[in-house]
Amino acid sequence: MQICVFTCSRSEYSLLFPIMKEIEKSESLSLQLAITGTHLLPEFGMSKNIIQENGFNIDLEIQVPQYEDTLEFQTEVASSVLKKLGENLKKFKTDILLVLGDRYEVLPAVYAAFLLNIPIAHIHGGDLSGNIDNSIRFAISRLSHIHFCATELSANRLRKIGEEEWRIYVVGSPSIDNVKNVPMEENKIRKKYGIPLDKEFLLVVLHPETGGEAKPQENFVKIALDAIKELKQETVFIYPNYDYGSSQITNEIKKLEKVEWFHILKNVPHTDYINLLRSCFLLVGNSSSGIIEASAIKKPVINLGNRQDGRERAGNVIDLPFDKDIIVKTIKKLQKDKNSYLKYTNTKNIYGKGNSAQKIVKILESIKVNQKLLKKHIIL
Incomplete structure (x- = not known):
């Protein structure tokens, strides 16, 4: 057949x-x-x-x-x-x-x-x-x-x-199949993408926030990036999909191309993405991978905005609005308070x-x- x-x-x-x-x-x-x-x-x-x-x-x-x-x-x-x-x-x-x-x-x-x-x-x-x-x-x-x-x-x-x-x-x-089948290779993945071996990094995946309005929200990516810039944390940013509004994201991240601690990846094989997710300190953004794959990896996720509203989620997800001060405060707390961070790793995968x-x-x-x-x- x-x-x-x-x-x-x-x-x-x-x-x-x-x-x-x-x-x-x-x-x-x-x-x-x-x-x-x-x-x-x-x-x-x-x-x-x-x-x-x-x-x-x-x-x-x-x-x-x-x-x-x-x-x-x-x-x-x-x-x-x-x-x-x-x-x-x-x-x-x-x-x-x-x-x-x-x-x-x-x-x-x-x-x-x-x-x-x-x-x-x-x-x-x-x-x-x-x-x-x-x-x-x-x-x-x-x-x-x-x-x-x-x-x-x-x-x-x-x-x-x-x-x-x-x-x-x-x-x-099938996302969980990938998590199960891809071997852990943290050092290899860090070297491949130029991420220092001795530094924690944030993984950021942002897609357009489209809820059916004539124009997607125009400033959400600027808010998220302003938070990242204030933290000055080693960061890996993966290109968005090409939905309406994606150019607002790519135009903003291109402004950070020459920042030493900011790594922009246009396209990542799924095997590499799984290992980036495993290796990062935290996933930030509005990708469904924060809800599905990250729960199987037991990786804390800051889920921004409304894109994933309604999707079943486990205890690894922290839902936040696009608010710079709230984003910065939450990430700093997770970095300083180990017990707070570990609370979001004690989670059950619900996706198979x-x-x-x-x-x-x-x-x-x-x-x-x-x-x-x-x-x-x-x-x-």
Whole structure:
């Protein structure tokens, strides 16, 4: 059976990686791979190179227009995905399209498969977050035929909107597979990225804070960076995704390019990211990795703003507003008060045991592509 995996960003690819490896091991499944988005944009690190270094053959590259930080750019990307993937899925004789999460590029990919009567399997459906992507995630779930949920609560949300029970599987998050499978290499990772061996460092990951307004909040990144500058702490800053508003982030961090203690990374393989997360003193930002991967690593996280509102979290997360004084005060307290810091390391992972990829592939191997699978009934 031909499984086409669609990926459009480095963060989403990192979760798909262990599943793709398991598909390649399967005797009854064959992997097809379609990529787009930041994988093909040099200004965001061209993560296509990482995919190829990981040994995967890319069957389809859906080119995107010259990057512009506008809403219109997103519609152009979505249009390209719908057209190009739609042209190729039938040629590939794809049996199932496998997608993950809530990226806006994923929705047109799913719609293309839906119109071609190709079943869709969706990973991380039923989750909640605090940005506009919630609507996209649930639209994807409504069009999908198989749901691989990370938690029971996410599965219950899909049941409440009428998805049939037999389509829903609770498998945990493949993020935890990466945590489990990547060996600890702190000294190696510090040397690779020029981080002093004898200094604690902050890991910062900030994405646009979009809640559906016409313009993303313009000063949130300046507030966060002003806090970091006041601390003068060794800091690793990873480039954001290319959502609307990302240029506000990249423009601000470029101002710190020549600061000796500030390290800017455009693109990081998921294996390196896991080790940066393990090695850092603290993760600061609004990335879902602070909620999911960091909980498995037992790493304290300062989660800023509203982007992750509603997402299930463990006891490692400290939710703060974008307020410079509060951010600085909290980080200084964690640095000075060991007991306060340790309190946030005593946490329980709620996203699975690190075997999600095996579960997903085993289920895919058992799926029969027929009219029962394709014809959805909404149970209300």
